[in-house]
Amino acid sequence: MTNLALRVRPRRLSLPARPSLLIGLFLVGLNVVVALAAPLLAPYSPTQPNALDAIEGSSSAHWLGTDQLGRDVLSRVLYGGRYAMLISLSAALLTVVLGTVLGCLTAYRRGWFDEVLMRLLDSVLSVPAILALLVVVTALGSGASVIILASTVVYCPALIRVVRAAALSIVGLDYVTAARARGEGFWPIMVREIWPNILDVVLVEFAMRASWITLLVSSLSFLGFGANPPTPDWGLMVSENRSLLTVVPLATIAPIVALATLIVGLNLAADGIAKARGIDRITGGLR
Amino acid sequence: MSVAAKETTRLVAEISGLSIAYRSGVRDVPVLRDVSLSLGAGEALAIVGESGCGKSTLASALVGHLRTGSRVTGGSVRIGGEDVLAGDARTVRTLRRQQIGFVPQNAGHSLTPSMRIGAQVVEVLRATRKMDKSAARAEAVRLLAQVRLPEPDVLVDRYPHQLSGGQQQRVAVALALAGAPRLLVLDEPTTGLDVVTQAGVLALFSSLRAELGISLVMVSHDLGAVSAVCERVAVMYAGRVVESGATEAAFRLPAHPYTRGLLSSVARIAAPGLPLGMPGSMADTLTSPGCVFAPRCEFAQESCTEGDPPELTPVEGEDAPRFSACLRLPEVLAAPAWEAQVRPPRTRERGEPLLQISGLTVDYRRRPDPRTGPTVSDVDLTVHRGEVVALVGESGSGKSTIAWTIAGLRRPTSGEITLDGGADLTRTAARRDPAVRRQLQLVFQNATTSLNPRRTVGDAVLRPLRLRGLRGEAAVAARDRVFEDVGLEPGHAERYPAQLSGGQQQRVGIARALAGGPALVLADEVVSALDVSIQASVLRLLDDLRDEHQLGYLFISHDLAVVRALADRVVVLYLGRVCEEGPIERVFSGPNHPYTRLLMDSALATEPGMTEALVGSEDEPESAPPAAGCAFRNRCPQRVEGLCDHETPPWQDLGAGHRIRCHVPVEIGART
Numbered sequence A: 001m002t003n004l005a006l007r008v009r010p011r012r013l014s015l016p017a018r019p020s021l022l023i024g025l026f027l028v029g030l031n032v033v034v035a036l037a038a039p040l041l042a043p044y045s046p047t048q049p050n051a052l053d054a055i056e057g058s059s060s061a062h063w064l065g066t067d068q069l070g071r072d073v074l075s076r077v078l079y080g081g082r083y084a085m086l087i088s089l090s091a092a093l094l095t096v097v098l099g100t101v102l103g104c105l106t107a108y109r110r111g112w113f114d115e116v117l118m119r120l121l122d123s124v125l126s127v128p129a130i131l132a133l134l135v136v137v138t139a140l141g142s143g144a145s146v147i148i149l150a151s152t153v154v155y156c157p158a159l160i161r162v163v164r165a166a167a168l169s170i171v172g173l174d175y176v177t178a179a180r181a182r183g184e185g186f187w188p189i190m191v192r193e194i195w196p197n198i199l200d201v202v203l204v205e206f207a208m209r210a211s212w213i214t215l216l217v218s219s220l221s222f223l224g225f226g227a228n229p230p231t232p233d234w235g236l237m238v239s240e241n242r243s244l245l246t247v248v249p250l251a252t253i254a255p256i257v258a259l260a261t262l263i264v265g266l267n268l269a270a271d272g273i274a275k276a277r278g279i280d281r282i283t284g285g286l287r
Numbered sequence B: 001m002s003v004a005a006k007e008t009t010r011l012v013a014e015i016s017g018l019s020i021a022y023r024s025g026v027r028d029v030p031v032l033r034d035v036s037l038s039l040g041a042g043e044a045l046a047i048v049g050e051s052g053c054g055k056s057t058l059a060s061a062l063v064g065h066l067r068t069g070s071r072v073t074g075g076s077v078r079i080g081g082e083d084v085l086a087g088d089a090r091t092v093r094t095l096r097r098q099q100i101g102f103v104p105q106n107a108g109h110s111l112t113p114s115m116r117i118g119a120q121v122v123e124v125l126r127a128t129r130k131m132d133k134s135a136a137r138a139e140a141v142r143l144l145a146q147v148r149l150p151e152p153d154v155l156v157d158r159y160p161h162q163l164s165g166g167q168q169q170r171v172a173v174a175l176a177l178a179g180a181p182r183l184l185v186l187d188e189p190t191t192g193l194d195v196v197t198q199a200g201v202l203a204l205f206s207s208l209r210a211e212l213g214i215s216l217v218m219v220s221h222d223l224g225a226v227s228a229v230c231e232r233v234a235v236m237y238a239g240r241v242v243e244s245g246a247t248e249a250a251f252r253l254p255a256h257p258y259t260r261g262l263l264s265s266v267a268r269i270a271a272p273g274l275p276l277g278m279p280g281s282m283a284d285t286l287t288s289p290g291c292v293f294a295p296r297c298e299f300a301q302e303s304c305t306e307g308d309p310p311e312l313t314p315v316e317g318e319d320a321p322r323f324s325a326c327l328r329l330p331e332v333l334a335a336p337a338w339e340a341q342v343r344p345p346r347t348r349e350r351g352e353p354l355l356q357i358s359g360l361t362v363d364y365r366r367r368p369d370p371r372t373g374p375t376v377s378d379v380d381l382t383v384h385r386g387e388v389v390a391l392v393g394e395s396g397s398g399k400s401t402i403a404w405t406i407a408g409l410r411r412p413t414s415g416e417i418t419l420d421g422g423a424d425l426t427r428t429a430a431r432r433d434p435a436v437r438r439q440l441q442l443v444f445q446n447a448t449t450s451l452n453p454r455r456t457v458g459d460a461v462l463r464p465l466r467l468r469g470l471r472g473e474a475a476v477a478a479r480d481r482v483f484e485d486v487g488l489e490p491g492h493a494e495r496y497p498a499q500l501s502g503g504q505q506q507r508v509g510i511a512r513a514l515a516g517g518p519a520l521v522l523a524d525e526v527v528s529a530l531d532v533s534i535q536a537s538v539l540r541l542l543d544d545l546r547d548e549h550q551l552g553y554l555f556i557s558h559d560l561a562v563v564r565a566l567a568d569r570v571v572v573l574y575l576g577r578v579c580e581e582g583p584i585e586r587v588f589s590g591p592n593h594p595y596t597r598l599l600m601d602s603a604l605a606t607e608p609g610m611t612e613a614l615v616g617s618e619d620e621p622e623s624a625p626p627a628a629g630c631a632f633r634n635r636c637p638q639r640v641e642g643l644c645d646h647e648t649p650p651w652q653d654l655g656a657g658h659r660i661r662c663h664v665p666v667e668i669g670a671r672t
Helices: A002-007 A019-041 A073-109 A111-125 A129-140 A144-171 A174-181 A186-223 A234-244 A249-278 B003-010 B055-062 B089-099 B117-129 B133-146 B165-177 B195-212 B223-229 B247-252 B257-265 B329-334 B399-406 B434-439 B457-467 B472-485 B490-494 B502-515 B532-549 B560-566 B584-589 B594-605 B666-671
Strands: B011-024 B027-040 B044-048 B070-079 B100-103 B183-187 B215-220 B232-237 B240-246 B353-362 B376-384 B388-392 B414-419 B440-443 B520-524 B552-557 B569-574 B577-583 B651-653 B659-661
Touching (some): A174 A186, A186 A249, B011 B055, B027 B044, B027 B055, B027 B070, B055 B215, B133 B165, B165 B183, B195 B215, B232 B257, B240 B257, B247 B257, B376 B399, B457 B502, B472 B502, B532 B560, B560 B594, B577 B584, B577 B594
Parallel strands (some): B100 B183, B183 B215, B388 B552, B388 B569, B440 B520
Antiparallel strands (some): B011 B027, B011 B070, B232 B240
16 A cells, blocks of 8 residues: 555656746747747748838738838748757756856865866956957857857856855765765766756756846847847847837837747746755655 | 732743644544643643654644644643733734744754854844844843853854854753743653753753743653753643653652553663563554553553543542553552663673774875864774674764765775674775675664655565575565564564654664674664664664673664663764773763763763753863864863874773773873
8 A cells, every 4th residue: 555655756857836936837848839830830031131021010921010121020030939949958958967067066075176266267257258258259259159158158157156055055965975975976976966956056057047048148139149130030130120119019019028928938838847946745745 | 800810910831731733635533632731930840752643733732833734622821911822813922922932943943054053033122022132142042051051142243154063052941931921841852962062052941940930841752851851741742741740759669550661661771671662652552442651551451441531530648749641550550660660781702703803994084184184084983793883972973984885885085994804894885895895784773764765665575685695585575584583573574664753763774784684783872762662672673782792782873872782892982082992881880071970971861760960061062173183182181282182182091902092191180
């Protein structure tokens, strides 16, 4: 009886249904699906100009109207997330992986390693993100890989600090001591003992960093340093169409709303994950 | 005013039919069930029981506080005639301010770290007694003196972190006394304090009662602490009072099987042998019909598991009224004395030397400081196969430092450590041969932090087996064998630590150590965080395992009673220096080093059933060992000026391996 009851319990991370988490995951999922399926969904080409239909309001042919070059706004919005999301998700992933490993390592090693790394990170942290990125992009060009690496470098220090703080409270605990006493090295201790216990922090950080980087990349595009015209990109669209805000407001508002759904979705997901992990059965399992 | 009303107002506190439940999901889980207790002026009442019995809930109900999510489902708590649970916030505040002082469990956490102690006391005085600044400060100094703090006029300007744990506890008492209450509620006031400090704080409570005529309610799991302070006791089990009456009578001749079980679970310093305790744990019995304790009760019969829980009935033929909620009262009273419930020490063959330490010195100091010495200095120690050697001392005595050095988590400054006659243990764990690492396993004090909360306990035990090269089926079979060894079921393997009770968690910790296939187990305070009945069963388990596996234990503990129950030999440490060592019964029969005697006297004074007046020592433990001479000299009653502070004391051999490190000849010292 009891054995059966024990066996049916899920072993891995289980996220109870919380409205904020579900809404967040839905919004993020929606954005990802739309970005992937954009070629199927878009009624027109996102880049093909059409001088005859330029600057039109909403109509049955163009649901969200057209911009100054006559491109369909709906098609551009549907495609517009691809660039920002590709860059922000891969940069966030890279940031989180690198940050987690370095954060755990520095918490585990302490001593001079910790000291040197922390001072190094402080110096990076003291430069504003957008400024650092502008410098890098101006010097090395605005290719996707440059922006991904640059935002990783810019956002990693803060993440390392957060992960280090979380890991520090774990490395002093007896089960880590037990692992060290049985002679385990850094990798098994990190993967088996530390990582599962800071997973909540890492997941939240991932969602938060992804939303920040999305904003950053869109800001870059808006400033003209990110996506190059005629690439459909939300930040770039806002920049191109803001002068026509009074004439075709949808051309500016639509990409802003799309960007907002992604950012809000990521934040809600981050929030929901934090809460769900905080009250799951592992910490309060007996009740 | 009627006679009855007069009677009520004379009572300081009256709890009648109190039931409290908290909401868990959609269910109401009862925490307190129909608790009735009363407390007259100047009386001291103890509420004892194991964790989860509802005693802390009762303590906070006394000050009109309920934890979030809980609510009163019946009954009332009257303090000085006023209902604290029914009144509005303002009434309750006034009541708390004027009538009740509360000393919380951990004084270190209850003091504001960024405020001077004086300012914290003054704040209370100005609010409760409307004193002006200078009068309040003078009163604060007087209060600090009243709780026997040294140099109160200097101490008022200190911050909490500058005080020791015992001193912080005294400040918390001063804060509680500041409002001149009639009732002092103490929630586990001595838990976490060293034995000497504990004796001092308990003595303070007794003398405050005598001086101020104040009433006390003391909530504790420590039967000894309780019997030193309170003349009345209420024993709680699963939210009910199962026995209440005079402490002395209840502890001499318990009238409820649970009281009896508790008493026979406590290791005793006055007599050898392992406590037999009682089976099971509270969590298993919460939903039983009839008497909740019946499933664990040696007196239970069929009628105990039916119908309503038994009511409190008077115990006949005693001077003071006593009540017990047991259907089998006559049988319980007629049972043989609980003191006899021990497993007598076995005589064992001592094996080959396993762990040999000589001249071990560990120095934490970054740069040389002529005023202090190394944390651990010149420690010699031997553990044989199948032998339990206890390392005893207060916090800061270097016990854990020694254990960590042996485990290879810290590098010794000098000295030799060898295992099994060969392997060098002065290397750190990462540099040791895997076979050597395996032979040495750790068990920790805190079962909760010693297991990874996000891995199943089966996984925790499998890991050392994998490192031994066992894979697949063989590893699982070995895991199940180890689980069986420590009294767990194979089904427990799939659970997470939070799904096990504290005792089961500690068993997993022991199982993990056993899975490594050790010869030597370093057990660091392994039972001190456990409830007494669990403590007894874990001690018995450790005792069984050493016979089965020929294990040597280095058993680190501050609790002399536990040490006497389990150990073969004892080594007493003070500030990282060995001051006495010898076979257990020789050490306990004396003569002793002055420090050992201080420890024993303090521990003996708080043994359940001891009724002698407590003589608290004013001593506070020191933090840094001196550079030369005897480390204990500042607290030593028989110090020789000019000798003890310059020269390291010599060993005096008392035969059979019992030796003492002291300048004063033992015969002379023993007489004083």
